[in-house]
Amino acid sequence: MRALTASAGPALGAAAAVTAVLAGAATAVTTLDTPRAAAATALCDQYAKATTADGQYRIQNNRWGTSAQQCIEPTATGFRLTRADGAVPTDGAPESYPSIYWGCHHADCTPGFTPVQASGSTFRSVRASVDTTYPAAGSATGEWNAAYDLWFDPTPRTDGQNTGAEVMVWLNHAGRPQPIGREVATVALAGATWDVWFGTTGWNVVSYVRTTPTSSLDLPVSTFFDDALARGWVQRSWYLTSVQAGFEPWTGGAGLAVTSFSAGTGPAATPAPDPSPTTTARPAPTVTRAVRPTSGRPICSATPRTDSAGGTGAVQTVTVTNGARARTGWTTVATLPAGQTVTNLWNGTWTQSGRTLTVRNASYDGSLAAGATTTFGYQLAATGSTATPATITCS
Template identity: 35%
Template sequence: MRAAAATLLAITATVVGLLAAQPAQAVVICEQFGTTVAGSYIIQNNRWGTSATQCINTTSNGFTVTQQDGQGNTSGAPVSYPSIYLGCHYSNCSPNSPLPKQISTIGTANSSIGVSYPSSGTFNGSYDIWLNADTNVSGVQDTEIMIWLNRQGNIQPIGSQTGTANIAGRGWQVWTGSNGQNNVVSYLFTGSVITSFSFDVMDFIRDTFTRGSQYGTSAWYLTSIQAGFEPWSGGVGLAVNSFSASVTNSGGTQPPGTPGTPTTSNVTSSSVTLNWAASSGTVNSYLIERATGATSTSFTQVGTSSSPSFTNSGLAANTTYRYRVRAQNNAGTSGYSGIVNVTTTSGGGGGGCTTTATPSSQWNNGYVMNVTVTNTGTSTLNGWTSTVTLPSGHAHTGSWPTAATVSGQTLTQRNQNWNGSLAPGQSATWGFQASRPNGSTQLPTSFGCTSP
């Protein structure tokens, strides 16, 4: 009996050991918005665009699409976004979520993924990075950053291609647009399809901020890091084999990001107010540098600021100054912003003017810019001369309403009889088209204006 009992105990211990060694059973989700917790993450079926069945088998850090019966229009939206995420999505937050977190306080947001794709179907494999101006995660967020790892079928990102980027060691087409609810910045892979990827999400966020302040600033919040697939049709076999994401505090452990190119306001005969897009990361202060003369490169520091704004006083009237900015913290300094040229107005109530420019369209190797000449003085201008300096490697290919004079990299446009007289605050416009090296996203940042 003792021998039998000992044998039974041994058998029982072996069985318990074998059961404990088995992985947990996979959760199958077919509910439209069904979710499950997977460690530090949430996995969601997210079948938002169809009433047809979709099912996913989940694992501890991924999932596989096992059924997808929906059919989307390739000129419209996909049928779903089955995905795994860190953070919050429609108030459903992952366990002990570090998100939402203000972007200026984030050091790194590292993520890695391994994915598999079937040979048939129309779908993309993509990250969805969500940013919001505040911490409200109950609904649609303000900006969506999509990182396309793969594209199969006749589909494309929202909007149109407006530039290119080189991030995380790869080349990307950059598309910008809106889906009617939020702004979307998409990074479409170039080169080989991505099946394994490790990167810092912050690199894409920083690049997004260079595309315009409407997409966010460092005062906004990162609310979730999601990865999965958007199927239009098919998609059985799409799989996230592994996923990880983590967020660390900045704490000044790395230099801040490069601030935006300054714009100007309240230009007088003796002062200029500068404003710029804030740097990402921790910023102790901004360093403002100035050079005198439309083409001068002799910059000296003229002040510091704890916010992305600065007023420079004690300037000479009717003089062109150049400004650039960089940020600093305990870890070091950022790169320099772009340069802005500002011409002060004439003294004694005279006239003065400024030149500003904005891109109206961009493509892989060129762009069109609309240029505005504004009377910033207190008396009527009777004639003006506006200049734009193109970056190295760029070439003028056309301008209007008349051909600009080209000297080296500088374009000069003078007023016509019908637009030379500008009352205080009034503006005139001209425009130009230029080419640039393939893959460049650089635009002119050096402008000047003089008046008789």
């Protein structure tokens, strides 16, 4: 969406922290690479890529979340999703992010691209344009989104996973998919109204969901970056590493197509100031999902407390509160203060890696009605602080 995710990177938003890395953030693999896109040449290998006929952009199948067959057919100015056999639960990450991009995707860069620092004048001139087509209304089109994915990193990264932010711009979506995190505001940008979502999954995922679908969008990349900057989710010192456009399918999606795409530098846009944006605000998120954009299943919250302190033997309890709809299964991920090691835990199953404590429901407390709560507790061997976790998320 990669929220522009999965995503990762999404999608948000993106969301996204899932077994496979997010769409737009697939692990480096050996790919089938067609030097130039040719009509009717299908790309079906998991990470198959092609270069557009003009040599400017890369097209990728990017099927990272399913073993089911997926194929895209490059065209002179984009691609079409011709086969989409997969079907993954809509309360988790999507199957893939078939897409076209300008920039770098895990060390695979388009010709002459250099990451663009958001504080420089060149960034103000970066513009992107996309035109898409969707299957006929009323047909079995599945569940998917159509989204830009803008990736930012604190360094001029050309390989590996970006760690700054993924800014997703949802042009359209079908079915139940929602971005990673929680809806926090509505804003007017680029001549339309957008619902704003925010979540984290190892990096910030900021998603803008158009309230009225569209099949095309042409805008300076700074349009959405400036809004995210005013909210404190990105930084001017960060670098734009890629502009991507494509689709995140959960089920179906054959017939989705990017009919044209362009991205690059042009006349600079007028820099925007950094005040707080004018929006219709919603309560700020307190927790975020640790997956790519999800659908249907509401977010939950996790609130820790210290029951007894005193170094070795300290006991803490976490209350998990469900959202507006019933769910089966929950997971919390906490960042423990330095020096804390969990020695025993009840009412859940757990693993600890470094300072990261992951707790999943036990067999008897995973089903939660709307608004219901459950608790788990654990005992610490603490060599330093016995404070509650610095961060804790629930999904």
